[in-house]
Amino acid sequence: MKAQLLPFFIKNPLKLLSLQPFVFKQFSVHQDQATMKVGTDAVLLGAWASIKNATTILDIGTGTGVISLMLAQRNEKATITAIEIEEKAYQQALFNFQNSKWASRFTMEHISFEDFQPTHSFDCIISNPPFFDNHHFSTNHKRTLARHTSSLSYECLIKKSARLLTKLGLLHVIIPFQSEEHFIQLAQKENLFPTTILRVRGRHHTPLKRSLLTFSFTTTSTQTNELVIEKSRHDYTVDYIDLTKDFYLKM
DSSP: OOOEEESOSSSGGGGGGGGEEBSSSSOOEOOOSSSSOHHHHHHHHHSOOOOOOOOOOEEEEEEEESHHHHHHHHHHSSSEEEESSSSHHHHHHEEEEESTTHHHHEEEEOOOOTTTSSSEEEEEEEEEOOBBOOGGSSOOOHHHHHHBBSSHHHHHHHHHHHHHEEEEEHHHHHHHHGHHHHHHHHHHTTOOOOEEEEEEEEEEEOOEEEEEEESSSSSSEEEEEEEEEEEETEEEHHHHHHHHHBBBTOO
């Protein structure tokens, strides 16, 4: 499907307003039609990824569009291309983009990453990719598409990203901590090397859950840090507040 530039027309727009949106400081995210809702993973990645020097950004599997909206807030110059394979999520992200103050900077395609054929390369590629193993399939097909590696393998994500990045471009992802080593090994086969790693745990005493990774074509030492989200229930650490305070209303 061809890219759809904003503004655009959506069938039954009132249907998208049936639930209250997730409200951030500078934008709102309607999510009642999307299978995967706004979550901590997406917010972490959108707040953390290095995009200062990017002028062209690709968001793979945008879902509600929350990561793209966060990047538009953080970088006033970049144009953002978002792709999404699931129909309702695609429509919802389009609606969210149109109703943001950055609507003119977004382009969106209803397409899989495998079939995506852009006419230019990107300074930044970002993705909160599917990561559930295939044997944990959900009975909900749309949720399966959104969250299983059968819909987008790590290999495909890495290989095609390597082809679409500019020479100085960066690839940013968030994955389960237990997949970190495997993902890095796959990336190195495509001459992509980790420059920054942020490992995340819910609380100080809990296991590591997520790894946020940045890759480039430059071989360099890797800067590794750790983030703890909460000290106790809804009592957030200073580091987490500092990372997300430009977005969450109550931070």
